[in-house]
Amino acid sequence: MLSMTQLVVVLDSTIVNIALPQAQAELGLTDSARQWVVTAYALAFGAFLLLGGRIADYAGRKLAYMIGMVGFGVASAYGGLVSSGVDLIIARALQGVFAALLAPAALALLTVTFPHGRERNRAFAVFGTVAGAGAATGLVLGGFLTEFADWRWCLLVNLIFVLIGVIAGAIVLSPSKAEGENRYDVAGAVTITLGLGALVYGFSLAENGWADPLTIMFLAAGVILLAAFVWIESRVAQPLLPLRVIADRVRGGALIVQALSGSVMIGTTLYLTFHLQIVLGMSALAAGVASLPLPFAITATAPLVTRLLPKTGPRPLMTLGPILAGIALFYLSLISPTGSYWVEVFPGLLLMGVGMGFIFVPLQNVALMGVAPHEAGAASAAVNSAMQIGGSIGLSVFTTIYVSVLAGVTGAPTAGELTAAYGATFQAAAIGMLAAALIAVAMIRRRTDETVAEAAVATRVPLG
Incomplete structure (x- = not known):
């Protein structure tokens, strides 16, 4: 079940790629805007992954897993039913946010469920194999669904995995979380998320020219926010990174x-x-x-x-x-x-x-x-x-x-x-x-x- 979770997270990094030409044509996305269907997922996933790991450890891994799974399902349903390109980009970003909560929770649960020995090695081997197969599965499944059903099913298919994951998680998983006094590094989470977002958006605006004032503004804001993140991390008791x-x-x-x-x-x-x-x-x-x-x-x-x-x-x-x-x-x-x-x-x-x-x-x-x-x-x-x-x-x-x-x-x-x-x-x-x-x-x-x-x-x- 936990390996299936990793499959879903990795699969969604590639499954939409194959469907993007059809989605672009139906929703009227420009060539500049279509890249955000992919970027929104990767950026949200990467930016929130550190925070997602902390939430799983502090609030409880089973709780984080269940919230992440349900949220991922809701975001997938939203993306599969959208009528505009903007809504699709928002849905993909939400998928990335919940994937950032789901992925570390699943791996942490795997770690505490199999703490040592041959079973642990076998569990991680299966987990890694399934994750490695996710990209290939996404390419083929995305192509199959787009050709024989509709590009929207590249998102809606996640609901099947989510339903299995939620039911199995409620029955099988045991609650666990990190011991001791734990504090969230909120300032660090905000600065790195906004900083990375500004940086990526600045690079996307560079098509208007590197000297364009808006491009310079967002790139500069990204650098300043990331510098602020480094400064914060050097001073807080329990840093995000x-x-x-x-x-x-x-x-x-x-x-x-x-x-x-x-x-x-x-x-x-x-x-x-x-x-x-x-x-x-x-x-x-x-x-x-x-x-x-x-x-x-x-x-x-x-x-x-x-x-x-x-x-x-x-x-x-x-x-x-x-x-x-x-x-x-x-x-x-x-x-x-x-x-x-x-x-x-x-x-x-x-x-x-x-x-x-x-x-x-x-x-x-x-x-x-x-x-x-x-x-x-x-x-x-x-x-x-x-x-x-x-x-x-x-x-x-x-x-x-x-x-x-x-x-x-x-x-x-x-x-x-x-x-x-x-x-x-x-x-x-x-x-x-x-x-x-x-x-x-x-x-x-x-x-x-x-x-x-x-x-x-x-x-x-x-x-x-």
Whole structure:
């Protein structure tokens, strides 16, 4: 049941992507506005994840799980019944907020339900496998529902999972929460949420020009609010994110790499979906299946990287991974409006998946090594938040690039013009991945023996 919860949270990161062209046409979304259907979910999820973990620990994990599950269901129903693009974006943001409460509560419940031994290892293996399958499931299920039912069912299908989760949770789960005196860091939660929101919105406005007063205002407000968050965290007794968790050079480098990887996974895969459907003319289901080489390659690469990690240490793997992903993205940037999927897209997706596999396995270990047990939840939430926030910012930047390339186009863009715009976003993503490789070289210096000693512990750290 708890693994199914993680499936729903991950699945909703991809299931709407396939349905977005149809939703955009029906609701009249502009190209600039449509990215917020994805960004709203990722931004709300990432921004509220730290707070969600604290609420689960302090108020009670079962209570947080039940509230998160019901709220997620209500938000999904709202999104499936909307009549305007604005309402859809609001619904997706609400989904993200409740997912941020649901995900850490589910993982914390898994941790206390299976405290040690073989059962714990098996439970986390199942949890991780289901989470890994969520992206692939979302692509195929989203395509199937969009093609044979309606794009709205990509949201309404969540009600089935929610009903099962609520009934099973009420019967099976036992209440638990953190002991001792616990205080919420309200000021920290407000400043980081508003700061990240202002920053992402500022990047999305950059399509009007980086010198536009509104763009500058929101970007400046985001920076000031995030600086205020750091100042608050350095002074409160029970911070939302203890600064020592992210001050470590190696962990800080891992978080930056995670953010850049998130920008690629969330941002470029969306524009690849548009290329498959709008330019190559694939159906929603065919586009979903055509996107599967990426998650499959990540899954297939993970066991190899797991075996290599104790021998090589994380630095070589986290350097090679972004380089491979960057090469794949440069290859994808060469797409043409009449090109073959098997020649122009499939090889790039496969190589990109291998590169991401080389990143994600060592990154999780490095980011969570050396963290004190009472700060493990905050550290793990920071890793997951970096992925979502990086994706939000990346998607806003890629959309700005996409709109800028099409700025001089009058009327509906041709297939060639769309392909040029998509290619430009892939080039920008490739540069980002090469930057991630440089960051890994400069900041990831953990020794191999430390990786061997701590990797097993790191993979079992809870979110909240």
